[in-house]
Amino acid sequence: MTTYPTSLGTSTADEIRLLGQDLTEDLMGSVGFGELAFWLVAMRRPTPQETRVFEAVLVALADHGFTPTAIAARLTYLSAPDSLQGALAAGLLGGGSRFLGVTEDCGAFLHAVVSDLGDELPTDDAGWDAVALEAVRRTKEARRFVPGLGHPVHKQGDPRTPVLLRIAEEEGLRGPHLRLFEAVGRVHDQVLGKRLPLNGAGVCGAALADLGLPVEMLRGFALLARCAGLLGQLAEERRRPIGMDAYLSVDRNAVYVDPES
């Protein structure tokens, strides 16, 4: 007989258990939603300090306006208004490598470098700068991008970056990933020949990694945050629709091109 082990939800006729807790006695009304989301993945309850940083990240990532994913969700809702879940899913499916993956990529990049250091973490900025310089150099040599650098709009600096660093500092959670990320910000121009801002998606990845969350799941938190943002987009699409205009602005300006050309 195959059995299926789990530490998540189980229930009997009288009781519902989740994460080793009694759902109704221990969790409902006592645990915040962000706190629970952290717990569900990390298998430990975050401290209030961790929860504040974690929720600040989710708030930062929730909505960026008319992104491709928001437009895709609204167009899907236009076509299939009977299925809110379909419109939401369509929006989340854009959460891949390019627009929503930076958080995970940056967290994973920093985590790989920090893990290699083992217990010998630098104790000052100069030490972190040396580590960062080497990491950026190797990344460039491998012809890969350093994740978390640059932004199409916030060219002089992403306003989220200093704020999240401040919040992490306030909560005693400005750990090795954030310190390394700051060092990357200080030294990358020596290798890349140009100065780029540390972007918000990147600093979020660094902060999540400092919270000890598994780096393979970081994209998942960006998706959770975006889920709330997409609900806002879909609620607005109901109140003040733009999907039809967005569709027609493409369709009416279609130009036929000979397939041979």
Added chain:
Amino acid sequence: MTTYPTSLGTSTADEIRLLGQDLTEDLMGSVGFGELAFWLVAMRRPTPQETRVFEAVLVALADHGFTPTAIAARLTYLSAPDSLQGALAAGLLGGGSRFLGVTEDCGAFLHAVVSDLGDELPTDDAGWDAVALEAVRRTKEARRFVPGLGHPVHKQGDPRTPVLLRIAEEEGLRGPHLRLFEAVGRVHDQVLGKRLPLNGAGVCGAALADLGLPVEMLRGFALLARCAGLLGQLAEERRRPIGMDAYLSVDRNAVYVDPES
């Protein structure tokens, strides 16, 4: 020139705005994630009392263990581990009428009855019982189900129901939808001929409706809650996989049936 109005995210080179607020100054570190999710849909910031009830609902709905949606997400992850967003989307796509729609259906059912009452709300339980009796009667006559009644496992009572009622009472938010739902619980057997428990999905819909959230979006909150639960399921699938066993338990017990039969 077509323009696209929005009250959600917009940004300039220096500033990111969301919901009429400065994202970094007013929201990050100051607003919880559940609070923001409420705000994004309702277009107003919830009070601390409203936030506590709202998050209790999200916590109640986050994970119910090996539901069809959780299994679908895990099987999708098994097949396509390179795309976390795809596995999450597959899980959310099960958020339709049958397993995740009760919250919305129940909220909408109660909201229709409460709206018909206008300003003349009952002032005591007897008054609500009369309203509920009439509503259940009409629903039965239309050969439809009263949403929020019955549960396959919690046959003697869903433990979430009294707890959410208590939390709403504590926060001064046990409003007309919850009162009507309780009345449905008291009187339905007079019409249906059997006594069924008020289920957790239903009481969540009633509580969300009492928070003034648009009933057409209630399914969206169930999906947001489930998004966190599915991340927990997928993180567990990484740590302690069951997808392959679940798949093989079906495939190995397949029995070919003649198509003509």
Added chain:
Amino acid sequence: MTTYPTSLGTSTADEIRLLGQDLTEDLMGSVGFGELAFWLVAMRRPTPQETRVFEAVLVALADHGFTPTAIAARLTYLSAPDSLQGALAAGLLGGGSRFLGVTEDCGAFLHAVVSDLGDELPTDDAGWDAVALEAVRRTKEARRFVPGLGHPVHKQGDPRTPVLLRIAEEEGLRGPHLRLFEAVGRVHDQVLGKRLPLNGAGVCGAALADLGLPVEMLRGFALLARCAGLLGQLAEERRRPIGMDAYLSVDRNAVYVDPES
């Protein structure tokens, strides 16, 4: 021990069976893809005549250019180019009630009327006109739309409609659903007070219903057809991308609106 009956694919070490056939001996190289799709749903192999009508429907529905679903698929590919399946799924999720559902709605509408007639089908156009007049009248009285009527672009007549009727006639498959649909086209203005063209999605639904396919699955054939079209859209997005322009044309013309307004 739970077993799982199926008439679709099963295999042993030596043989792969599908629909009661040997996949490699009986199907590969002998059965067309459209033919197999029909067979998989209807559980019987279509005749060459049925296959021609069926494939004409799929060809008619495959691509309609820059529809909301095509744009959603391209925007999702822009965001997550690593997951072709995600972009395709996002496009298909728009296959709901509004843009892709007409085929199913029309087939179901006609099928309900034809089923009510039992064996007493009209034998001439005048007979069908009477049936159609009554059906349109009842639909209007129920304040519902008659599916398959009207088109935003082809206001004077959808060019697909006469062509599909001709093909069905050529193959001896212009059955009761198509005849009733034609009759709706002749008489609806007597009830609705205006003359609308019979649209292509509607005639496809009628033709599929005449092929004996289950009306609850008709949307599925529209989705299959669209799957091919979306692959074309995504291949073109690789060769000659428009997703970024479509996204920017919305995002750059965003106008912030006070949420209170």
Added chain:
Amino acid sequence: MTTYPTSLGTSTADEIRLLGQDLTEDLMGSVGFGELAFWLVAMRRPTPQETRVFEAVLVALADHGFTPTAIAARLTYLSAPDSLQGALAAGLLGGGSRFLGVTEDCGAFLHAVVSDLGDELPTDDAGWDAVALEAVRRTKEARRFVPGLGHPVHKQGDPRTPVLLRIAEEEGLRGPHLRLFEAVGRVHDQVLGKRLPLNGAGVCGAALADLGLPVEMLRGFALLARCAGLLGQLAEERRRPIGMDAYLSVDRNAVYVDPES
């Protein structure tokens, strides 16, 4: 003014164009569905010989019974029967690297080797064997798998492989990718130390590459084929459901594990 170039669907009030053709005059009733799918991606109409090989591939890939993707689609349908498109999309989302990606991976692997050869293709089996030996050796040195080798069930040989080779030979389309694939089958044990069968997904990838289809889109054809198969699965789930049993077989055998363990 932004314009959006396309060679796919466009329409005026009187005419619908697709791929430079008049949809109703040139395509409906004249072009098969598989033929059109090929044309939409390759931007050229396939010959009858190419169509036969192409459709044989689609037939081979359409359904493999109770795969994880088929079960995910059925479970999603169980949860949300109101949204066929959602169940179909959930199934397709499993079309990733592991279960459905072999076709694309194998085609891409072979294409890279063949492209490197330029015009100097081997003229006999011995020549292909040398090329294959070198390719397998380099792949193993890079610690990667050779795609298209091995099968969990068909350990002594996948019955699809010889049949597809025969069909391609009959149509004069057994080109360099198929020849190289056969050579891989002859020589790989010299490098890998064990003899594995050439699997059906792999030979399909080789055949599609020999048809000149873009290797980055090969996964798309596997998805199209699977789309038909999933419709069959969902139609069967309506007729003879197994989703509830599959779900309960997991849920009833859930075993709670302490999260700390």
